[in-house]
Each structure stands twice: as C-alpha cells, then as structure tokens.
Amino acid sequence: MQSVTIGRYLWQRLRQLNVKYVFGVPGDFNLQLLEQIDEVEGIEFVGTCNELNAAYAADGYARTNGIAALLTTYGVGDLSALCGVAGSLAEHVPVVMISGVPPMFAIRNRLRVHHTMAEGDFDNVRNAVRQFTLTEARLTPSNASEEIDRALRYCWQERCPVYLQLPSNLSYLEISPSAEPLTRQYASYDKRQHQLIIGKLIGRLSQAKHPLLLVDMDAERSQMASQLQQLCDRYQIPYASFPTGKAILDESSPLWLGYYPDQANDTLNQYIAKADFILATAPCFIEGSSMVATQNLPAEQTVYLRGFDITFEQQTFEGICAPVLLNQLLEQTIECQFEIPVNDVRKEPLAKQEGALCQDKLWEQLRHYFKAGDLILGENGSANVALQTVPFPKDCHYLSQPIWGSIGYTLPALLGSMIAQPNKRHWLFIGDGSLQMTAQELSNILQKGLKPIIVMLNNCGYTIERYIMGKTAAYNDIPQWDYQMLLRALAPNIDFNYQEVTTHEQLKTVLDSLDETKASFIELKLEPMDAPERLKRFGPGVAQFDYGPRGPQNK
Template identity: 55%
Template sequence: MKMTIGNFLFMRLQQIGVGHMFGVPGDYNLQLLEQMKEVDGIEFIGTCNELNAAYAADGYARTNGVGALLTTYGVGDLSAVCGIAGSCAEHVPVVFISGVPPLYAMKNRLRVHHSLAEGDFDNIMNCLKEFTVVNTRLTPGNAAEEIDRALIRCWREKMPVYLQVPSNISYLMVDVSDFKLELKLPASDPERLESAARHIAKLLNEAKKPALLIDMDADRSMLVEGLTSVVKKRQVPYAAFRTGKALLSETDPLFLGVYIGEASELSVKEAIGTSDCLIATAPCFVESSPMVSPSGIPITAHVYIRGGDVTVEGEVYEGVTARELVFRLTELVESCPERFEQPTSFTNVPTPQPGASLTQARLWPRMRGFIRPGDVVVADNGTSNISLTDVRLPENTKYISQLIWGSIGYSLPALLGSMMAARDRRHVLFIGDGSFQLTGQELSTILKSELKPIIFLLNNRGYTIERYILGMREAYNDIANWRYSALPAVFAPDIDTFVETVGTEDKLEEVLQKVEGCNCACFIELLLDPEDAPAALKTFGPLTAKLDYGPRGPQRTS
C-alpha cells in the first residue's frame, strides 16, 4: 500500500507502543508535527529543551518499554546527545528522530542554518553513531525498510537508534508494508537452548548454597517474571546490584540485599562470595555498582545470562535467547520447600521527635513507610540514590535511577516521561537541589500536563556528594539557594499544587499526612544540613577520591 513517509513512521511508532513523543519544535521538524496529528494514539509533549526531551524519553521507555523524541537538526540533536548517551550506557530503547534540512540541500552541500555552514551534513550523524545501534538518513527509496529496521533493532537490542528525516520528503508517498510491525525476539537454537538450560538446572538442583545476582538487564531482557518463578520454585536467595534494585521483590525473605562489592553487608557478601552456584544476569561491572575500586568486583559467577548467549562454567552457549532460557529453567529446576513462612517486614517507622531538625539518618526510614506498594520511585544521583540503596522498597515498586551514566538532573524529566507512560501509578521523586537546578524548568511541563507527582526536593545548599569526595567547604560545591517553594506558582500559576517547606521531624510527619490526602501535585522542600550525609556516602566519597586522584591526590590535605 502507499502512505506518506511521515505517517508511516508515526504509525510504526504507535504499533510498537509509543503513545507519547517528547521534543522541541523547529523549522526542520514542524511538518512532522503536523503529520503526527493524523495518526491516532500518539501525542507530542513539548519540553523546555532537547536534553530534557531525551531524559523524558528515557524515563518513558523504562516504564513503557520503548520511548521516542523529536528534535530539529544540529542545535537540537547535539543538545540531546547527553541524554541519548545515557540511554546507550544503560540499555534503554529510545527512538531519536531528527527533522533535518531538505534532501536537495544536503546533496548539494548548501550552507544552511543550524549547521556549521560548510556544507558537511555528516558531522551530526557521526556524533550520534557513537551512541546508537542504527544511524540512518531516510530517503524516498529507503524509508520503509529503514524505519522497520531501526525500530526492530531498537527494541531487540534495548539501545537507542537515530533517524534523520529530511524536511522535504515526509509528505512523499511511498510503498510500505500493510502488515503490522510485530516485535519479537529471535528464537533460540533448540539444541543450544536445551543444553544450556539442562546444564544450569543440574547445577541449581545439586547446589547447597545457590544464589542469584541481578542487574538492570534482567529488566531490559524481560527476565523478571521468569527469574521470580525460578527463585520461588528452587528457593534461591538473591541479591541485586544497585542498578538492579527492586526488579525482584525486596520484601521476600529470599532477598539478601543490595550487592556493592566489599562495601556490602557481611551477610550479602558472604552469600554471594561462597555460593556453589552463582547465577548473574548481564552484570555491569563499573565502580558505581560495587561502590569500590575494581578489586571489589565479585568472584566469577558459575552462570552468566545475557540477552543472546549464556556462559555456564566457562562454556559459552551462543544463540540462546535469555528470556526463553529462563522460562525453560522454570520447568527443569526441582521444587524446594519454602525456607520461611512469612515475608520479612521492614515497615518500622521512627517516631518523630518534636522540634528535631531533619537528618539523613532519620529521613530515609520514614520515607520507607511513606512509599506504597506499586509506586514508581524516581531518584536522582547523590544522597537520594545512595540513601535509597539500603531502603527495602514495598512489593511491586518500580525504581528509576541513572546509576551508570550518572547525569545529575536526569530524574525530573525522567519523571515526566514515566508519568506519561503510567498516569495511573503514583510517582514519588527524590531530587537534590543541585540536580534540580539543572533541569528544574521541566516542572512547568509536568504541571501543565496535569500530572500529580510527589516531589521531595532535598535542599542541602550544594553538591553534598562532591563535598565528601573533595572540597567539603569549598565554594565550587556551593549553589545559589533558590526560593524553591515559590517555583510551582511561577511555573504554573493556574495549577493547584500542594507546597510545603519542612525542616523538622514533626513538621515532616504533619506534611506527609496531608500529602496522603492530596489529589494534586505535591512539592515538598526538605531542609538539610550541607554536611549531613548518609553513612554510605561518607564511605563512598573517600574511596572515590582515592580512585580518581591516587594516593598523592589533593584529598590528602582537604
């Protein structure tokens, strides 16, 4: 059948589950925005800048399964690169679409705006090649095939793709497939699948001390359901890297805790280090996962499960899709009686002390009692993320953070994206004042869109995480102390928002009770001492300084 290139692109996006696209209008993409209106089930969400659009698309993809953003050529593309690099680092499927100059302008090397005015139109493409698995410029001759190729690889490989759409071709009619685009993983080689599954099942069934260690790709590769079945049937204790937090239940007695190398709790470190059948799902060994130097990386696992292969006792089984493998394991492993009768409870809430100033040590146990089962918890890098590492979250809580790329300010636009993907779920954001100042303007889009998050802004007047690495009282770790509580009214004067500033434990308790009854967005500023930090951060800071600067670095005298 025949269809315009623009309509086909948006129809395909809608077919793979993209209902919202984030971005900023520009003259090279306005025609695409007009065409988007002709496709049911997909809506454009304008953001304050392209970086925030990339973060929002990332957050949307983490909750929805795939996300998309739209920019204009050059200035828009490069503004979004940091966010796309984060999606690449953390294996998040994002479709990056750029409206670019007319095809004839590029072929004839014309000097146009939003370019370097030298006729080179490959430089932007080359920048994006480093962070995408498909990097293509659509033409009337290749559009139908390239769109399908990009979307399939984006979804299968859980990585960003980049499509340039010249501004003068999106209304051209081309021949396209009349079949709906179906997303499915490649089938495993039957013999390799069965051999790998039986090899792992034998290890598990004979093991006296089995253990599972999960990372973010357990989510990206859709392994959570199958892994849950395996651990319940075989009663396998499990731990998570910080990047795999809350993927499996943190209230089940089988949950050991978060694994952070040598800094792990003794029971977690011992269970992982002494296991006679340790299964790891696509672990990402970076220093932010074990939170120590590379010497803290765990012992070699007996089984590594990745997206398209599995290694068992050193033997590599190629052509094995992880999802099929895990579900086959559920059939092969032997059942064990439950080790515990009741789930462990972690709901003890500290009694507020009247007039006592808020502290990190007392704040986070109280937040554990505030978070409900089914919430989406979004945490920015810094004290929020580090503190929540040790907070066991309720059942079915989704946890969103950007631990590997670690771009501060990510979480607020990511909140926008995740809420667009799941309006029916309560979202709770924890963000520091330093992070907020990078992307805080996106609060206006959240409020304009009539979303109702609960935002806790930790005001500790600077970069506390950096203070504990280097420069505790140096001016470079200070920031301007905004009047944060006034911003919701500035950004959205006609939107009802619950706003409070809290500095004491009893005031926090009073505000939390009010928030529970609110049917609007809530913005709570928490006043904390600049040098107050969670215990883990006090350990993390000096270790990071040693890793970054060496034994003769400036931390010796600070």
C-alpha cells in the same frame, strides 16, 4: 497495496510498538513531521522546554513503557539532546531519536544552511550522534520502509537508542509500506544452543543445595525480571540485588537476602560463602556497582546470564535470547531441594523521629510511607545513594541513572514516566543542585495535571561533590531559589501542595496528611554536609580513584 507517506509510515510503525507519546521541541526541519503525527490515531506530541529534557523524558517513558520516541531538529536540536541519548545507550534504554533535517537538495548540493557549520557538511552531526546510538539511517523514498523497520526492531530487541534522519522535503513523498505489522518480538536465537544451556542449568540446579540469584539492572532491560521472579518463587531460590539492580525483584519477599555487597549483612554473606550455584543476571561492570563485587564470587560456582549470551566456568555461549531461555526453563520440572536461609523481612515499627532533619534518620522515616506499586525515582547524589539500600514494598519500581549519572535527569524522566503510567503514584527524590539543572520541566509536569510527590533535598549545593573534594569550596555552592515562588511562576493557575520542612516532626505531619489529589513539593532543609553514611564513604573512595595517592585530597 495502498501507498503511504514516509512521515505517516514512521508514526504508524511507532504506534504499533505501543509508543503513544513523542517527546521533543518543534523546529523548522521537523514541523512537517508534527503536521503528520495528527494523521495517526493514538499517538501525540509532547513538547518539552528543551531538547535535553526531551531526551530525559523519552528515557523515563521508555523505562516505564518499554520503548520511546524523541523528535529534534537538525544540528542544534540533535546535539542538545545528545547527552540524554548517550545516557540511554549507557543504560540500555530503547529510544528512537528522529531528526528533521534540511531538504535533500540542500544536503546533496552542500548548501550553506542555518543550524549547521555553514560549510556544506551534513555528515558531522550524523557522525556525532552515530557514536551514541546502535544504528542510524538517513531516510529516502528508496530506503524508508526497510530502514524504519530495521531501526525500530533493532531498538526494541537490542534495548538501545537508534537515530533516524528525515529530510524535510521527503516526508510527504509516498512509499509502499510493509504489509506485516511491527510487533515487540524477541530477537532470534539458536534452538540447539537453548537446549544445551537448559540442560546445563537444570543439572546445576538439581545438584545444588545453596543456590543464589544475583540480579543487576540489565535483567530488567533484557526483559527477564518476571521470569526470574517466577523461577525464584517456584523453587524457593534465595536472591540478592546489586545496588544498581534495585527493586527489579520483590524486596518484601523472605527469599530476598538484601543488597550485595554488604559487609554488615551476615545472612547474605554466610549464605554466599557456602553457595554452590550462583546465577548472576546481566551484571553491569563499572567501578561504582558490581565490577569490584563480582571479583569476590567463586568462579566455578558462578554463571553469568546476559541478554544474548551466558557464561559457564569462563566459557561463553552465544546466540541465546535470555527471556525466551527462562520461559523454556520454567516449562521444565526440576527436582531440587534447597536449604533456604531464614530471613526476617518484617518492617519494624518506626521509632519516634525528633529534632532537626538529618539523613541518618530521614530515609528510614520516608520508607514507611512507600506503598506497594509505587514508582520511585532517585536522583544521582544523596537520594540515589540512600535509596539504593532502602527496601521497597512489593511491586514497587525504581528509576535512576547510576551508570551515566547525569544530574538533573530524573525531573524530566518523571514527566515521561508519569505520562506512561499516570495511575501509578510517583515519588521523586532530588537534590537542589540537580533540580536547578532541569527545573523548567516542572511547568509541564504541573500544567499537564500530573500529581507526583517531589521531595527536594536542599543542602545549599553539591553535597556528593563536597565529600569527594572541596568541602567548603565555593565551587560546590549554588544560588538559593524561592522554590514556592518558582512553582507559582511555572504553573500560575495550578493548585499544588508546597511544604518547607526543617524537623522530623514536621515531616511526619506533612506525610501523614498528603493530599494526593494535587502535586506535592516538599522542600527538606538540610545542613550542607549532612549525607547518608554510604555517601560519606563513597566520596573519599572516588577521590582516591580519580586523583591517586598524590591528589589534592591527601593534602
């Protein structure tokens, strides 16, 4: 078998998993890897403005492409990227983090090297990153083939980041590669366990009159979204979404009953009250999403399906693979007859919006401009809170970071997502405070010829924080920028659309005349305390949770 260098083998294996772009920042310990990437056809490097942005871009690429790769240099690069990698772990996003590290003789002899603490310890960075990845390895000629394949399979199957260190003087050494190509194969599962569970699911569905599917974000991460949609469409099973499971299933279908929980949704609440079988897929238990909501679900009627296990009546069955299980269930014929609630999903004509911009009317106006197949990103804060309950057209995809919640995430994630799916129309909704965190990446977005529609909510600071604490406090203010001049500075030779909007009439004119042959940046001027109603309720609840009854919010 023909030998291959370690670096080339790494790039080849990533390319076999359909990774076409690697995000990162050059550094002296990874330059040899950048030289080797040109040896592999179909994969290229995308340099970002910093390592944090690279990690966010890789995360956005992985959510759209399925898996991504991130390249850093030892120490300063690794730790700069770590916040973004931690977000990928929290939200189950498969990212392969590759670090070019000092030469092996320096590690072995504990030499004092730059980008380190200068004390000869080469395990401290490795130990730090280890806390936020599922597995890690330092590659050597004796382990490279096995460890690369193990880590990449683990990343894909477990849907979480992994970490590989490659000493700079080893990547050109040759190894014997595996003869089998690396594929996106499902994880192993117990066949008898699947047969048992399928029998239970068929039994519950055939006896039910009022079944319901509740979907959360990990249903998509666990690769079962398409099977769930097929199951609901075939048997006319109504479904609803946790806010953190937005747009995973078709929100334009009459089977979709809305978001759960929602006290104002009588159709959904009445149906849940009589539901005799509830399948909750991969619920994400945090205080801001479904943890509280699921406490109100009837225990005997609710089954929890996750990527690798399923719980019936508080008994958990391990050793499954959820997408395979659902595929096998779809091969069966289920005799059932359900009483389906009537749900009117027609989009009412947009009432005339007038006057100064306000969020009470803003999101209803915006949603009438979304089209089937759009990819919409909602930054943490006002945008994500509002968009979580705005129904989308068919085949829209929603990208946000509700669990880790790092502000500034969506702008570099937009870069990654657009590189993965350049033919999709991308919308980004982001606040001014978040945009200032990662604004440099606008240069890459514009100069690469990408054409997103960026809608920035300029309310002079951190509105979500104002509703938690410090409504008029200076610490929630941010400097004001000239965003049109910023775009010119970041992309001096690129033609783009910039519009500053203060009224609903102006917004209508801008949206009616969007030129999609150029990138668009729409700056919405809003009052500092203008916010979606959900955020106005959310803020005080967070303050009570964080600070308790004697907290400063009760002064």
